Amino acid sequence: TRIRPSSKRCAVIGGSGFLGRHLVERLVEKGYSVAVFDIAQRYDIPGVTFHQGDLCDKQALLKILKDVSLVFHCASPSPACDDRALFWKVNVEGTRTVLQACQEAGVQKLVLTSSASVVFEGTDIKNGKEDLPYAKKPIDYYTETKIHQEKIVLQACSKEKDFLTVAIRPHGIFGPRDPQLVPILVDTARKGKMKFIIGDGTNLVDFTYVENVVHGHILAAEHLKADSPLCGKAYHITNDEPIRF
Numbered sequence: 001t002r003i004r005p006s007s008k009r010c011a012v013i014g015g016s017g018f019l020g021r022h023l024v025e026r027l028v029e030k031g032y033s034v035a036v037f038d039i040a041q042r043y044d045i046p047g048v049t050f051h052q053g054d055l056c057d058k059q060a061l062l063k064i065l066k067d068v069s070l071v072f073h074c075a076s077p078s079p080a081c082d083d084r085a086l087f088w089k090v091n092v093e094g095t096r097t098v099l100q101a102c103q104e105a106g107v108q109k110l111v112l113t114s115s116a117s118v119v120f121e122g123t124d125i126k127n128g129k130e131d132l133p134y135a136k137k138p139i140d141y142y143t144e145t146k147i148h149q150e151k152i153v154l155q156a157c158s159k160e161k162d163f164l165t166v167a168i169r170p171h172g173i174f175g176p177r178d179p180q181l182v183p184i185l186v187d188t189a190r191k192g193k194m195k196f197i198i199g200d201g202t203n204l205v206d207f208t209y210v211e212n213v214v215h216g217h218i219l220a221a222e223h224l225k226a227d228s229p230l231c232g233k234a235y236h237i238t239n240d241e242p243i244r245f
């Protein structure tokens with residue numbers, strides 16, 4: 001018989017990133033023991049073990065997943081890189097490798113950070129629910145691969161195999177140490193390049209505070225059980241109110 005890994009032992013793939021680090025910090029506060037797996041190590045926290053590696057490398061993943069029961073997958077190439085081959089390699093093929101490694105290692109739950117853009121096709125969505133279909137014409141390569149990634153993760157959910165999955169779909173994420181969104185907006189504004197309005201100035205866009213995104217991930221993980229409706233589902237996540245631009 002296989003000894004079940006402790007339920008408080010988890011791994012965060014992409015744990016060196018903006019969202020990943022916030023997630024790691026909160027998990028530590030909540031008493032989880034955390035292993036970070038990332039191509040880069042960017043910080044040090046007592047009690048957190050770091051493993052530098054590429055998620056496309058199954059052997060490297062297997063080394064850290066041995067005694068882990070819960071995996072958060074929040075790694076992705078930056079959407080700004082627009083490198084189709086890299087997105088496919090990491091988000092699609094790499095995610096398949098993550099799923100295989102998790103199942104071989106006896107991991108019981110995986111929470112994927114997906115994206116609300118998987119249902120966006122360029123036309124306005126207000127109060128969109130999870131029953132919206134995937135975009136047939138995704139707006140970029142990043143989104144195209146996030147759709148494939150989410151599908152393969154949710155399809156892998158299997159009560160029989162004792163491996164449960166769920167996906168969280170934030171849109172824009174903001175908060176401390178945000179490397180992209182707000183700094184780029186502020187920089188563009190400072191350079192005087194924001195003197196145009198798209199639409200009539202009443203457009204809405206959805207941003208979620210990073211701690212709320214983290215909270216959503218941990219709630220999903222803790223409620224993901226064989227008899228729960230979360231199994232194999234994707235959830236949009238937001239703050240109470242959209243931000244008016």
Ligand code: NAD
Pocket residue numbers: 013014015016017018019020037038039040053054055056073074075076077078090094113114115116169170171172173174179181
């Ligand atoms: P980030 O770039 O700060 O973090 C991503 C991390 O993944 C980085 O630390 C990077 O080193 C790591 N990584 C990249 N390729 C890897 C590989 N091959 N193997 C191992 N690690 C690898 O990005 P973020 O903003 O923290 O985004 C985290 C997740 O949230 C991503 O899946 C992204 O698609 C999703 N997301 C982000 C936003 C946002 O506004 N930031 C919005 C919606 C969805």
